Every structure is written in C-alpha cells, then in structure tokens.
Amino acid sequence: MNSPRLLLLAALGLAAVAVVSAFDPAKGLPRTEVVFFEPEKFTDVRDSSFGDSEKARDATLGELRTYLIKQANRLLAPGQQLKITVTDVDLAGEFEPWRGSQWNDVRIVKDIYPPDIKLAFQLTDAEGQVLKQGDRNLRDLGFMMKLSIDRNDPLRYEKSLLDDWLREEFRGLKNK
Numbered sequence: 375m376n377s378p379r380l381l382l383l384a385a386l387g388l389a390a391v392a393v394v395s396a397f398d399p400a401k402g403l404p405r406t407e408v409v410f411f412e413p414e415k416f417t418d419v420r421d422s423s424f425g426d427s428e429k430a431r432d433a434t435l436g437e438l439r440t441y442l443i444k445q446a447n448r449l450l451a452p453g454q455q456l457k458i459t460v461t462d463v464d465l466a467g468e469f470e471p472w473r474g475s476q477w478n479d480v481r482i483v484k485d486i487y488p489p490d491i492k493l494a495f496q497l498t499d500a501e502g503q504v505l506k507q508g509d510r511n512l513r514d515l516g517f518m519m520k521l522s523i524d525r526n527d528p529l530r531y532e533k534s535l536l537d538d539w540l541r542e543e544f545r546g547l548k549n550k
Contacts (some may be wrong), residue, residue, distance in 0.1 A: 406446040406456045408439045410463075417464035417490070434462070434529065441533050442540075449544045453500025464490040466517060466531035486516045489495075489531045497544070512539050 400462075413419065419431045436461075447454050467483035496507040517531045524530050 385418070394413050404443075405450050406443045406458070408442050408460065410439070410460045411498060412437050413463075415463050418468070419463050419465060428522065433517045434465075435460075437529060438463070438532060438536070441529075442536055445537060445540055446544070449540060450497075453506070455498050456495060457498075458493055458495045460491060461463070462490070462492040465529075472542070483518070483531070488513055488517050489535045491532065495543075502533075510539065510543075512536070514538065540550045 390425045410416075413431060413439060414428075416431075419434050429504065446458070466487060466489040468487040491512045492510070493512070494507075494509045497505045499505055512529070512535050516520055517534065520534060527533065
C-alpha cells in the first residue's frame, strides 16, 4: 500500500474515533458541540501577516474544536450535553511585519500578546434542563509562566487556556 493511501486511511480512522467519542450512547447525540460563529471575523487565527487563509483558519479551528470536545467530554456526567459557541479567537503572539519580509509568517510570542477566546456555553442534563450557561471572555495574562506546556504544539497556549476554563467551570460535574 502506498504512503498517501495509508495516510488517508489513518486520517479517516482518527476522524471516526473522534466522532464516536463525541457521542453520548444514551441519547445518540453529541455530548459536546462546538460551533465557531463567523470565524472569518475572528481577531487573529492567521498563519502569516499577509492575512487570513481560509484553509489555515479552518485547520486551526478544527484542531481547537477536536481538543475542546475531547477535554469537555471527560468532565461531563452521562446524559449531559455541552454546547459551546466560540465568538472570537485571538491566538497568543502576534506577527511583527516591521522585522522584515523574512518574518512575515513567524508568530512572535511575548507576554504582551496573550491568548484570548470569547465564547458562550450551555450545559444541559439528560432531560434537557439547563444546568449552567453563560458568556466568558477567556484570557491568560500569565500564559508564558506555565511550565507544563507541550513546547511542540503551536496551539499550546490556547489549549491551556481552554483547559483552565473547563476545569474551573465544570469542576465536579461527574460527581453530581
């Protein structure tokens, strides 16, 4: 079997695992749903200072969606459903075009450029009763101080920000 075909099969297998893990077998519905509202208007989900590539934006948001679903599903009790609508993303770091043309696709990460994610959420129980809902503006001004970050992940700061929110917002749900 040639490499492209093997890679395609592996990607399809991973996608199937992600879809299956997102569903609640009791209801047949996704346990966690993540929607990006008007992503073309997000503050900064770019891969260069030249502007927003739709393909790059979709890849970045797709990775954030997959991560958020996986992490949230770990915290939910059986039958609970979480709907998250992300209304803005500003990735950690910034492009600094004044550094010269060779730096156009290099994101400079400094503590003055923290990650910022705006979202709304609604958590419901198995009967559809709203348990918790709200709007949140997530920002971590101390994002560079964390030691437990995977340095090889380009979205490590955003994922850490989402982890902090999920832990704080949904602590103890499985025990209730």
